[in-house]
Amino acid sequence: QKEVEQDPGPLSVPEGAIVSLNCTYSNSAFQYFMWYRQYSRKGPELLMYTYSSGNKEDGRFTAQVDKSSKYISLFIRDSQPSDSATYLCAMSAQGGSYIPTFGRGTSLIVHP
Amino acid sequence: DAEITQSPRHKITETGRQVTLACHQTWNHNNMFWYRQDLGHGLRLIHYSYGVQDTNKGEVSDGYSVSRSNTEDLPLTLESAASSQTSVYFCASSESRAPNEQFFGPGTRLTVL
Numbered sequence: 001q002k003e004v005e006q007d008p009g010p011l012s013v014p015e016g017a018i019v020s021l022n023c024t025y026s027n028s029a030f031q032y033f034m035w036y037r038q039y040s041r042k043g044p045e046l047l048m049y050t051y052s053s054g055n056k057e058d059g060r061f062t063a064q065v066d067k068s069s070k071y072i073s074l075f076i077r078d079s080q081p082s083d084s085a086t087y088l089c090a091m092s093a094q095g096g097s098y099i100p101t102f103g104r105g106t107s108l109i110v111h112p
Numbered sequence: 113d114a115e116i117t118q119s120p121r122h123k124i125t126e127t128g129r130q131v132t133l134a135c136h137q138t139w140n141h142n143n144m145f146w147y148r149q150d151l152g153h154g155l156r157l158i159h160y161s162y163g164v165q166d167t168n169k170g171e172v173s174d175g176y177s178v179s180r181s182n183t184e185d186l187p188l189t190l191e192s193a194a195s196s197q198t199s200v201y202f203c204a205s206s207e208s209r210a211p212n213e214q215f216f217g218p219g220t221r222l223t224v225l
Contacts, residue, residue, distance in 0.1 A: 102156075
């Protein structure tokens with residue numbers, strides 16, 4: 001079993017839909033949780049970053065962490081065609097190298 | 113503007129050849145990383161460095177090497193390219209050892225025939 005599991009999709013939704021992207025993990029030491037967005041043939045870029053449990057909101061994006069269930073989510077409201085990309089979750093533990101472990105990424109397609 | 117660049121962007125080589133992929137960042141970041149990205153596996157860490165003369169093995173380091181002679185560059189060398197090393201390679205950098213944003217380069221698409 002991988003430390004971080006993420007459904008690769010693709011997830012296809014109509015413009016304006018609310019999107020929910022999720023990851024599960026097995027390492028209870030993970031404290032830092034990140035979402036990266038990767039457009040086709042580009043490098044990933046950081047979208048959201050949270051520490052420990054709770055929610056964080058940034059515009060149309062909300063990141064949610066449930067450490068008791070080892071489950072994190074990224075919600076996108078009012079999705080746009082420009083949101084079409086691959087979304088990778090990443091997480092790291094406190095102390096040590098802090099190097100993140102990445103999920104496989106979920107491909108999202110928002111069609112007009 | 114500060115940036116991270118990779119070259120070449122595309123490379124086709126033959127099995128057994130030595131290949132070097134370049135990574136250059138102008139943020140003056142201490143930390144630099146090399147990943148490979150394959151369908152079904154996501155991003156996997158090959159090697160990383162916390163500073164000049166420091167290198168460390170990642171999850172999939174066999175067949176790869178790096179050296180860090182200055183802050184800006186971390187070249188990745190495939191000693192004897194194999195077809196299993198056909199992949200997209202990403203270089204990344206970050207400011208400090210504490211968890212924070214990694215800045216990724218645009219990637220190098222390598223094909224080993």
